[in-house]
Amino acid sequence: MAPRAVIFGLSGVLLRPGLQHFLSACERDCHLPRGFLAAALDSGGSESLESRALRGQISLSQLQEELERRCRAAPGAAVPEGFSASRPFREFRSRARLEAPLLRAAAALRSHGFLTAVLANSWLDDTPGRSRWAELLQELRRSVHLVLESCRLGVAKPDPRVFSCALDALGVRPEEVLFLGCRERDLAPARALGMAALPVRDTGSALRDLQRITGVQPPGPELPVAVEPQEVAHGYVEIRPGVRFHFAELGRGPALVLCHGFPESWLAWRFQLPALAGAGFRAMALDMKGFGESSAPPDVSEYSQERICQVGNPGNVGADPDGMISSLSWINWAVASLNTPFRPAQPIKIPAVASLNTPFRPAQPGSDPLEQLRRIPNFDYQLYFQQPGVAEAELEKDIERTLKILIRSHEPEDRLPVDLDLRHVQERGGLLVGLPEDPPGSRLLPPPALDYYVRQFRASGFRGPLNWYRNVRENWSWALRARHRTIRLPALLVTAGKDPVLQPRLSHGMEAWVPQLQRRHLENCGHWTQLERPAELNRILLEWLRELPPEPLPPNSPNSKL
Incomplete structure (x- = not known):
């Protein structure tokens, strides 16, 4: 039943x-x-x-x-x-937090006609911080029909009488009830009364079990505010004759430069731009070289780290950056480790650097970097990218299919019938071989965002973006110059527990080269961190930015005391 x-x-x-x-x-x-x-x-x-x-x-x-x-x-x-x-x-x-996904699932059950209640073992809080408990109860009551507190009922779990109180309050029989608990001593009396009892070990499995038992699809995470392309200012800066960067910006204050990865666009930061701007920063999301409206010179050498870091006059943007935040890209580590002058006469000072998923490792002399790639099975796709024209033909054949396959979350409901396998790509003869010809939409790319990405890649093609991967030996030779240096900037690395490529273990030991490194980890997150967990990432970035010395917070930051 x-x-x-x-x-x-x-x-x-x-x-x-x-x-x-x-x-x-x-x-x-x-x-x-x-x-x-x-x-x-x-x-x-x-x-x-x-x-x-x-x-x-x-x-x-x-x-x-x-x-x-x-x-x-x-x-x-x-x-x-x-x-x-x-x-x-x-x-x-003060530190325990409501599990938002389960709370949203409770609200969804209520909207689908299920009776819902919270059975709380609680005490009468007469301490100075009691308002926090009152706020928590108020939030619960917005999502369920009843919140039953043991201190008000006069009986607490695991006493079977507390379950009888809940049954009477809801007007249901035991066999009509599913109870979710985390301790066997609470689950046992519920079962003895005839209820179905579901042990909760973690939120993800609880959500899947709830869906299986009730048939109600749990809602996706509440997303922070995102911007559309027409809602931001667009600018261009010429870095040298004939080569320019396009950027989208929002906000006023200390400048933050946001760098995306492959195959993305400045729009990958659509959830972060409003949050950073609202906290008093000037957030500038770049179209990286070869992508979108930025210049896409065809020569492979144009995409080496050394060449990309040769920026003639970024002062045209109007400010030196107060921080660089990079997603799935090594460019911020390159800038930080080599301390490369962006302007020959007046180097830019970058006071802090952050990276999503991508670790830093100094170049090692005496080892062929391509051979190092071959030792990592999940990097076989990068070896497939080496021959100009091959991967371009495959990825440009159907750009919408390419993007819907590559940019997906790790969540079960967003997975394809066949998983994208980054190993044995050369042996298969292509990255997308064996994947659906007409894949379903990705939850990370709703139709408006997907349409924008498709238009951008139709205009730029994939040659420039793929050329970033074709300077392995050149980048290694250039990075050898800085192999004895340490990055002494305040730095942040956000790792993702479900990233199949940039696995957290690859960052082990980074503190030896980045002594001021701070770490944050999102266990239930895949490769596309700023799209998969935008609210959590925004919180992490803003907390880190608030703590950076010695510059004060922007005057209009919600956490500023100025």
Whole structure:
């Protein structure tokens, strides 16, 4: 029988990480025995501190006072100076976050006629930070029919009576209910009553199980505001006679240069431009050389790192960059490591550099760089790109098909019946061989964006973009000049756990060459980071930019105190 109602647990399901995570962290930091705080909370069975607080018989402040006393009185316990029993509760309240994908799934179930509720083991919060809990409950109530708090009901999980309260409130029978919980001791009484019980280990698998059981497709992630081509200013800068860059810009303030990868466009930054501009930056997204409206000279040598970094007068843009952010491209590392003068008489100062997915490795003497590529199976496509004219013929045959195959998310619902295999490309005779002739649309390229990309590649062709891959030995020889240098700029690397090409392990040891490197990781993200996880990436970039020394925040930044 398909369920009529879905009940979600809160801590560890919709709200993560759960309290246990912060209890363990406090124990570790204070050098307390493992499980020390949990034991102090649970001691006494049904009359334990935790049980009484969850039933609303004592408040959170009373729980914390008694827990502090118990910890300090525990025999053999060496509670350190400065220990506070309130710390894990404060951190839980301030740092735990609602799982937005599951919350959206709950709202979708509600809109499809399912009854929905949250069954929360909670306490009466009378501490100074109690407004945070009230805000959280308000957000939950916008997505589900009912939020049932144990401290209001007078009974808490795993007591079977709390499930009976939920059944009565929803007006359903146990066999009509699906319950999602993260602990077996909560799942067991639900099953005993006749409910279907779904253990939640991670959000992704929970979403897939929910869809399988209910038949309701979970909604995609809420996307931040994106710009359309007509909503930004477009500029051109001549870097030397006959060669120019096109860029799209938004905002005023310190300048940020955004560099895309292959096969992309400045429009790959459509979700980041408004966020960066809104934070008080002048965000400039380039069409890289050979792409879009930038010049696309046919000579392979025009796309070597050395040649690309020879910029005659970027001052025509109106400002030296205050930072470079690059997606799937090594150009920012090249600029940073070689400290190449963009203008012979007046080098540009780049105070910080960030990279999405792409790590930095200095050139190694005595090894053929093409042979190094051959040792990495997933880089076989780059060897296929080496012969001019071959890959161009395949990719330009049907540009829409090419883009719909190459630019896809790693999510199961966006995958093709046959996966794109970057290995054995030369042996197969092409990158797209064996892939569908008429692939479905990609969630990363909705029709307006896909149409724009197609027009751009029809105009520029693929020769220029592919020429970037055809200077392997030249780039290696040039980079050897800087092999003993370190990049001493503030730097950020964002890695993606599901990227099949630029795997996070390739960045191991980068700190030896980039001592100020900061790392951020998006585990549930594939190759196209700024399109797959735009909201998370925007948050990461803005947090990093806010922390950069020594320049102050732009006056109109929402986090500025000026």
